[in-house]
Amino acid sequence: MLAEIITIGDEILIGQIVDTNSAWMAEKLNQAGIRIKQISSVSDDSEHILAALAEAATRADIILITGGLGPTKDDITKKTLADYFNVGMVLNYAALENVSNIFKKYNRPLLEVNRRQAEVPANCEVIQNKNGTAPGMWFEVDGKIYVSMPGVPFEMKYMVEEEVIPKLQAKFKLPVIIHKTILTAGEGESFLAEKIADIEDSLPAHIKLAYLPKLGQVRLRLSADGDDAALLQTEVDSYAAKIIERVKHAVVAEEDIPLEKAVLNFMAQHGLTLSVAESCTGGFISHLITQHAGSSQVFLGGVVSYSNQLKESVLGVQSETLQLYGAVSGETVKEMVEGAVRNFKSDYAVAVTGIAGPDGGSNEKPVGTVWIAAANANKTVTKKFTFGNKRLQNIERSAVWAFFMLINLLKEVEK
Amino acid sequence: MLAEIITIGDEILIGQIVDTNSAWMAEKLNQAGIRIKQISSVSDDSEHILAALAEAATRADIILITGGLGPTKDDITKKTLADYFNVGMVLNYAALENVSNIFKKYNRPLLEVNRRQAEVPANCEVIQNKNGTAPGMWFEVDGKIYVSMPGVPFEMKYMVEEEVIPKLQAKFKLPVIIHKTILTAGEGESFLAEKIADIEDSLPAHIKLAYLPKLGQVRLRLSADGDDAALLQTEVDSYAAKIIERVKHAVVAEEDIPLEKAVLNFMAQHGLTLSVAESCTGGFISHLITQHAGSSQVFLGGVVSYSNQLKESVLGVQSETLQLYGAVSGETVKEMVEGAVRNFKSDYAVAVTGIAGPDGGSNEKPVGTVWIAAANANKTVTKKFTFGNKRLQNIERSAVWAFFMLINLLKEVEK
Numbered sequence: 001m002l003a004e005i006i007t008i009g010d011e012i013l014i015g016q017i018v019d020t021n022s023a024w025m026a027e028k029l030n031q032a033g034i035r036i037k038q039i040s041s042v043s044d045d046s047e048h049i050l051a052a053l054a055e056a057a058t059r060a061d062i063i064l065i066t067g068g069l070g071p072t073k074d075d076i077t078k079k080t081l082a083d084y085f086n087v088g089m090v091l092n093y094a095a096l097e098n099v100s101n102i103f104k105k106y107n108r109p110l111l112e113v114n115r116r117q118a119e120v121p122a123n124c125e126v127i128q129n130k131n132g133t134a135p136g137m138w139f140e141v142d143g144k145i146y147v148s149m150p151g152v153p154f155e156m157k158y159m160v161e162e163e164v165i166p167k168l169q170a171k172f173k174l175p176v177i178i179h180k181t182i183l184t185a186g187e188g189e190s191f192l193a194e195k196i197a198d199i200e201d202s203l204p205a206h207i208k209l210a211y212l213p214k215l216g217q218v219r220l221r222l223s224a225d226g227d228d229a230a231l232l233q234t235e236v237d238s239y240a241a242k243i244i245e246r247v248k249h250a251v252v253a254e255e256d257i258p259l260e261k262a263v264l265n266f267m268a269q270h271g272l273t274l275s276v277a278e279s280c281t282g283g284f285i286s287h288l289i290t291q292h293a294g295s296s297q298v299f300l301g302g303v304v305s306y307s308n309q310l311k312e313s314v315l316g317v318q319s320e321t322l323q324l325y326g327a328v329s330g331e332t333v334k335e336m337v338e339g340a341v342r343n344f345k346s347d348y349a350v351a352v353t354g355i356a357g358p359d360g361g362s363n364e365k366p367v368g369t370v371w372i373a374a375a376n377a378n379k380t381v382t383k384k385f386t387f388g389n390k391r392l393q394n395i396e397r398s399a400v401w402a403f404f405m406l407i408n409l410l411k412e413v414e415k
Numbered sequence: 416m417l418a419e420i421i422t423i424g425d426e427i428l429i430g431q432i433v434d435t436n437s438a439w440m441a442e443k444l445n446q447a448g449i450r451i452k453q454i455s456s457v458s459d460d461s462e463h464i465l466a467a468l469a470e471a472a473t474r475a476d477i478i479l480i481t482g483g484l485g486p487t488k489d490d491i492t493k494k495t496l497a498d499y500f501n502v503g504m505v506l507n508y509a510a511l512e513n514v515s516n517i518f519k520k521y522n523r524p525l526l527e528v529n530r531r532q533a534e535v536p537a538n539c540e541v542i543q544n545k546n547g548t549a550p551g552m553w554f555e556v557d558g559k560i561y562v563s564m565p566g567v568p569f570e571m572k573y574m575v576e577e578e579v580i581p582k583l584q585a586k587f588k589l590p591v592i593i594h595k596t597i598l599t600a601g602e603g604e605s606f607l608a609e610k611i612a613d614i615e616d617s618l619p620a621h622i623k624l625a626y627l628p629k630l631g632q633v634r635l636r637l638s639a640d641g642d643d644a645a646l647l648q649t650e651v652d653s654y655a656a657k658i659i660e661r662v663k664h665a666v667v668a669e670e671d672i673p674l675e676k677a678v679l680n681f682m683a684q685h686g687l688t689l690s691v692a693e694s695c696t697g698g699f700i701s702h703l704i705t706q707h708a709g710s711s712q713v714f715l716g717g718v719v720s721y722s723n724q725l726k727e728s729v730l731g732v733q734s735e736t737l738q739l740y741g742a743v744s745g746e747t748v749k750e751m752v753e754g755a756v757r758n759f760k761s762d763y764a765v766a767v768t769g770i771a772g773p774d775g776g777s778n779e780k781p782v783g784t785v786w787i788a789a790a791n792a793n794k795t796v797t798k799k800f801t802f803g804n805k806r807l808q809n810i811e812r813s814a815v816w817a818f819f820m821l822i823n824l825l826k827e828v829e830k
Contacts, residue, residue, distance in 0.1 A: 015442030027430025282705025290697025
C-alpha cells in the first residue's frame, strides 16, 4: 500500500518553518505497513495544490494532506479540495459545536472566520479535532483515500493516531514492514561498510540495509517487507546479530534510540545516577536527557555555569584555577566534573567547557576549542576537542562526545 | 526565478530523519530573490528520482538536489544523474585529491568506495566539498540549472552559501523579495485577523500577509516582490507600522526572531542579567537562550534542579516548603526564582516546576500542571498553568510562557 504526503503552506517554501509533520507521519504509517512514495511541499496556491493532488493520485492510493486549514485568508486548502472533487461546501454541525465550545472555554467571541471553519466539502467525512478548531476531512473517491488535516502538529498527530490509522487498518489488508536499527558511534560510514560488505551482499532482495550518518554516529538500518511478521523479524534479527558481532566495538545500542537514551537505559538498569556541569553546551545536554520520560530516575540535575561565578559558587571550581588556566582548560573541566559528582551527590557526571563561537576565540584557544570530562567518584577522564566555528554544531558535537566519553566510562562497570 | 528542491533518501520517507535542509535552502534562496515552487522528497530509487527530476524541470529553472551521495550502496543519486543526462562517469582529480587528503588527515586507509566518490557525471562542473568527501555537482542543460549536493547539512550549507548562490547571482538577474515579520504573543490567529482585516484588505496585489501560529505565538509575515528593493522596503515597512499600531499590546518583536532572542535583545540593551531555575523544563530554557551568539552578555547561567536535593542545596528552597506544598507548587516556584536571583546574583530570573508527564501526575496535580515564576530583586510573579499530557509539548509551552512572563515583567522597566 502506497501513500503520499502533501504539506501545504508558503511558510514551508520560504523556509520559515521546518516541516516536521511529514517525518512524524511517515514513521507512523511505516509502522502500520504503509510505504510513503513521496513527500511534496506546495504553496498556498489553488492551482498548485490541484496539480499536486492529481500527481499524487497517479502514484499512491492514500494521500495525506496537512496545512492550510487555519481561519485566515491565506489558507485555501478546503475550498481547493471542494474544487478538486467538484462538490460544494456544507456546514458540519458537530464541527461548529466543537469550534463554539473552544471559544466558550477561552471566553472569546466566536467570529465569522471561526464559524467558517466548520464548513467542509460536501463529500467528506469529518474527523473531529479534539485539540483545535479546524476539522479534519476524510474523502474516498475513485478507490483513493484523501485525508486533509491541520498543519498544527499536535492537532494532526492526534487525528493520525486516533482516527486515520485505525480507519486505514480497517479498510485495507496491509503488508508488514519490519525495521531494525543498530546505533554505532566512533567509526565512519565507509569503514563500517567495508567491514560488513559480505553480510550486505548476502542480504535477500526483500531486505535492505541503509547507512544513516550523523555527527560521529552511524545508524545501520535493516528493512524487510513481506507478509509474515514473525518470519521477517527472525530474518532481520539474524542479519542484525551478524552485523553487531562484526562491529561490536562501535555498537552503542541495538535499537533505534538516541545516544542519550542508550545512556539513560544503561544507567537505569544499573541503578546509577547522573549530574551535569555545562558551560558552552548551555543546557543542551540536560535538555537531551530530560526530554525522555523517566529520566528523573537517573538524572539528578545540574548546573549551567555560564559565568565563572557560578562555576565557583555551585561547582566549587577554585578561583585560582580559573585565573591560572582559564575557564576553557583541562584543569577547570576536571574541577567542574568532580564538583558535580561531589556537590550533586551523583554516581557519575559529565562536564563541558569551551568556546562555542562564533566569537570569543584567541590564537591559543580558537573558537571550537572544547574540554569535556566524565567522572565517577574514583576516576575522571578529560579530553580536549577542536571543533569548527559553527556555534550550534559545536554545542551538538560537544553533547555527543560527552555522552561517548560517559559510555566508555560506564563500560568499565561491566568489566 | 523559480527553483525546486528535491531531497533524496529512504530515511526521510520512513520518517527516521526530519528534512531540515529544505527549509534552510528555501530561506537562503528566498533571500536571494529565488522563489521555491515545490519541495519533493523521494526514495533512493533510480526510476523515482528520474521522474522527480523531469517533473521539477517542467515547473522550475533551478533544481537543487540533496542526498544520496554517500559512499555506500544505497546512495545512487550520482549514477541516476548521469543516466538522466545520458552521459558517462569520469574521475575528477581535484575531488579525488580532496577525498585522499581527508583520509590522510584522519589516518584512515582510502578504500575503493571512497575513491569512487570522486567519480562524477561527465557533463558536470564539480563543486569541491571543503567539509566532506562527496563532491557537489553543477549542471547546465537546456537552459536549466541542476545542482546536486550531499545531504549532510553542514556540507550542503557551505556549498549553497559559498558556491551555489554566488553562481546563480552571477548567472541571472534576480527579482527582489522583501519579507517583514512581526512576532506577537498572547493573542490567537483569528483575533489578530479580525483586528487588522481592513489593513489586510487594503494590501496591493504584490504584497501578501501570512499568519504563522505556533504555541501561543503568531508571526505576521508581509511579503512583497518586485524590482526595486528600496521601494518595496518602504511599502512593507509602512503596512507593518499600521499593523503594529493596531495590535501593539501583543507585539513582542518587529523582526523575525525567536521569543527568547527578543528577551535577550531587550535585556542586553538595558544592561540586565538573567538566570534560570529549571525543573520540568530540564535545561530547555537555558538551551534556547544559549544557542544565540552573545547570550553570555545577559545570561549568567542557572540550575536544572531535577531532584529536590538540588532545589535545596543550590537554590535554597526550604525543605519545609517542599514537604508542606510539594515540589510543584506556587510556594516552591517562588523560592526557586528568588533563590536564583539571590544566589546567582542576576537582575532577573525565571523558574519552572511542573509535571511534564507522561507519568507522575495525581488527582490534585495532574500531568501538565506547571508553576512558572519571573522575578527581579523587588517583585516576584508566579502563575499556575494546566497544560496537556504530552511531555515535549509541556516543556515547550512552559518555556514560551516563562519568556512571556519575563517580558511582561521587563516591560515595567520602560514605564
